[in-house]
Amino acid sequence: MLTWLYAPAERPDLVAKALAGPADVVIVDLEDAVAPGNKDLARAEVVALLATPRPRVQVRINDTRTAWGQADLRAVGALAAGTAGIRVPKAESAGQMRDVAAAVPGAELHPLIESALGLERAYEIASADPAVASIGLGEADLRADLGVSDEAGLSWARSRLVVAARAAGLPAPAQSVYTDFRDLEGLAESCRAGRAMGFRGRAAIHPAQLPVIRDAYRPGEEEVAAAREIVAAAGTGAVALPDGRFVDEAIVRQARRVLDDQLAHGEKGI
Structure with a gap:
């Protein structure tokens, strides 16, 4: 809600x-x-x-x-x-x-x-x-x-x-x-x-x-795209994405929250 x-x-x-x-x-x-x-x-x-x-x-x-x-x-x-x-x-x-x-x-x-x-x-x-x-x-x-x-x-x-x-x-x-x-x-x-x-x-x-x-x-398109990329990298340990962003468990949790917000608006998630 x-x-x-x-x-x-x-x-x-x-x-x-x-x-x-x-x-x-x-x-x-x-x-x-x-x-x-x-x-x-x-x-x-x-x-x-x-x-x-x-x-x-x-x-x-x-x-x-x-x-x-x-x-x-x-x-x-x-x-x-x-x-x-x-x-x-x-x-x-x-x-x-x-x-x-x-x-x-x-x-x-x-x-x-x-x-x-x-x-x-x-x-x-x-x-x-x-x-x-x-x-x-x-x-x-x-x-x-x-x-x-x-x-x-x-x-x-x-x-x-x-x-x-x-x-x-x-x-x-x-x-x-x-x-x-x-x-x-x-x-x-x-x-x-x-x-x-x-x-x-x-x-x-x-x-x-x-x-x-x-x-x-509502999360913006760029925010959602970035969150999807982070979640896709999850499970590989702490890594650096090609654009230099560092991804660890805490960053993944934040990304999942963005995607949850997207779903709350009735939009399709990953």
Whole structure:
């Protein structure tokens, strides 16, 4: 999976439109996209939606330390197993993840790290329970918590998350949303930087962002050709290719990852 699209739970028309579109997963949002006065309505819409199994839907609940979050868990607990999982905001402890897992048995959990404390505990959260299937950053809240005002200030946090996911045996994390949905060039540049840092795929707030994300994460023709050449040389020990590139086991693993990315886009591999 490479694309996740947010849709506000209180707008079933937008949720339906998102589900009819090309996003790999639709995140039905009970948290930031829903005004306080509409939380009950949004929760009821999610319950109605999940009456039918929705394997392409994640539900982002409210902070589980709040009354809203607890009400979300009670409402979706018996229905969550038929979805792509529960996105858990404000993740700050392993115990929190185990409590959520107990409340939504059979559902995958996707915690979001949004604070300095959560970031310090990223590996603990990622490895807290077998139900944890991915981790991600909530960068808007993290920026506010850290007092960060530019992209460079989040570089360490992003790398920390990539390392924590890998150490816990989870898939590479997806990037946080790019909030200016009209700036598609900036989105593409940000995605290319994220891919170079070890991220795979990205969440979106507007359907127009989806093809840009896919294109940015698609390996280029030259990259794929180079990866194929490296993999073809595998099994002969450490060697130098005719163009001077040195190939060893680590380089081969990287090349295979490029080809895996290519296959994720539905293209023919080697």
